[in-house]
Amino acid sequence: MPRSHYTGLAGQSHDQPAQAGVLLVNLGTPDAPTAAALRPYLAQFLGDPRVIEYPRWLWLMILHGVILRTRPARSAHAYASIWTPEGSPLRVGSEKLATALQASLQSIRPGPIRVALAMRYGAPSVRAQIEQLQREGVRRLLVLPLYPQYSATSTGSVIDAVSDTFKQLRWPPELRIVNDYHDDEGHIEALALSIERWWAAHGRGEKLLLSFHGIPQRYVDAGDPYFHQCQATARRLGARLGLDASQLIMSFQSRVGREPWLQPYTDVTVQRLAKDGVRRLDVACPGFAVDCVETLEEIAMQNRDFFTSAGGEALRYIPSLNDSSEQVASLTALILRHMQGWPECAGHP
Numbered sequence: 001m002p003r004s005h006y007t008g009l010a011g012q013s014h015d016q017p018a019q020a021g022v023l024l025v026n027l028g029t030p031d032a033p034t035a036a037a038l039r040p041y042l043a044q045f046l047g048d049p050r051v052i053e054y055p056r057w058l059w060l061m062i063l064h065g066v067i068l069r070t071r072p073a074r075s076a077h078a079y080a081s082i083w084t085p086e087g088s089p090l091r092v093g094s095e096k097l098a099t100a101l102q103a104s105l106q107s108i109r110p111g112p113i114r115v116a117l118a119m120r121y122g123a124p125s126v127r128a129q130i131e132q133l134q135r136e137g138v139r140r141l142l143v144l145p146l147y148p149q150y151s152a153t154s155t156g157s158v159i160d161a162v163s164d165t166f167k168q169l170r171w172p173p174e175l176r177i178v179n180d181y182h183d184d185e186g187h188i189e190a191l192a193l194s195i196e197r198w199w200a201a202h203g204r205g206e207k208l209l210l211s212f213h214g215i216p217q218r219y220v221d222a223g224d225p226y227f228h229q230c231q232a233t234a235r236r237l238g239a240r241l242g243l244d245a246s247q248l249i250m251s252f253q254s255r256v257g258r259e260p261w262l263q264p265y266t267d268v269t270v271q272r273l274a275k276d277g278v279r280r281l282d283v284a285c286p287g288f289a290v291d292c293v294e295t296l297e298e299i300a301m302q303n304r305d306f307f308t309s310a311g312g313e314a315l316r317y318i319p320s321l322n323d324s325s326e327q328v329a330s331l332t333a334l335i336l337r338h339m340q341g342w343p344e345c346a347g348h349p
């Protein structure tokens with residue numbers, strides 16, 4: 001008999017109690033802060049047509065012929081400066097968040113909700129984790145991409161990975177996917193509380209800069225709602241913190257390549273603020289659920305240096321929500337709300 005095309009669970013009892021599962025998905029990260037580990041990671045990430053919308057064959061030639069010869073070594077340097085004894089901050093932080101959410105859901109709905117974590121690029125893959133959840137009896141699945149703002153390059157690509165997996169399953173679970181949570185009440189409150197907690201411990205700077213990951217302007221022109229959602233998050237967070245337009249600034253970081261990305265750029269903005277006389281600048285990155293190379297190196301090191309070199313005194317980075325009690329509470333509520341109507345999750349917390 002030929003091996004079946006579809007992944008099933010041969011031999012598994014079909015009457016085990018149904019479970020609900022939550023699959024958290026973050027971007028992924030290299031296995032080590034070395035050029036050798038960066039190369040396959042960047043090849044998969046930058047080879048994703050959702051991330052680079054460019055004529056396919058031409059881009060693959062540039063990627064493999066030019067970019068993967070130079071960028072891995074440069075990126076490895078950035079990763080080396082933030083690597084921890086436990087590994088990459090993005091992996092460690094995402095795993096801690098998953099563990100904390102499992103415990104939190106367990107205390108409210110003992111038994112039927114399982115939490116797993118997948119990486120869009122690298123391991124554990126979306127496919128491997130969905131198959132694992134199925135083996136554990138999950139018949140209803142909520143996918144929660146750890147991106148508060150929807151972009152086709154981030155959330156859209158997670159949806160691709162889930163869709164590709166589902167095509168291969170003999171008996172896929174019932175599915176829901178969180179598209180974004182950029183203006184979720186509980187999420188805005190969690191951001192505000194964590195910034196206020198940080199201010200209570202460290203004092204307040206003159207201005208608060210909210211730096212989001214950038215994407216090419218062309219994608220927004222083509223209909224990506226990302227810019228609009230970043231603006232909405234910034235506006236709601238600013239209102240909740242009682243900041244006016246002169247105290248709250250928004251910018252976009254991590255530009256790659258030559259075409260225009262969303263503006264204003266973070267590096268240009270921090271230098272302008274220093275030249276305008278701002279001495280103490282607070283920076284938060286509400287688009288990142290968990291701290292990573294983009295926050296810990298690009299903001300807290302690179303942009304801090306840009307700011308002080310241009311005459312500023314101190315750029316203070318306010319950490320992402322990570323596995324804080326604020327984030328665990330807001331995501332627990334978000335998960336239970338999205339699972340409403342599923343028998344495993346009946347009732348309210």
Ligand SMILES: C=CC1=C(C)c2cc3[nH]c(cc4nc(cc5[nH]c(cc1n2)c(C)c5CCC(=O)O)C(CCC(=O)O)=C4C)c(C)c3C=C
Binds near residue numbers: 090154
């Ligand atoms: C070149 C195109 C890129 C697009 C478009 C893009 C969108 C995008 N990215 C994130 C979140 C993260 N990106 C991270 C790292 C990172 N991003 C790009 C490129 C694009 N991102 C590169 C090349 C890298 C690797 C690091 C480097 O070489 O500079 C990370 C951190 C990963 C880590 O391991 O710490 C995150 C998180 C979002 C949310 C997004 C679209 C909205």
Ligand SMILES: [Fe+2]
Binds near residue numbers: 213254
């Ligand atoms: Fe990125």
Ligand SMILES: [Fe+2]
Binds near residue numbers: 294
């Ligand atoms: Fe970066």
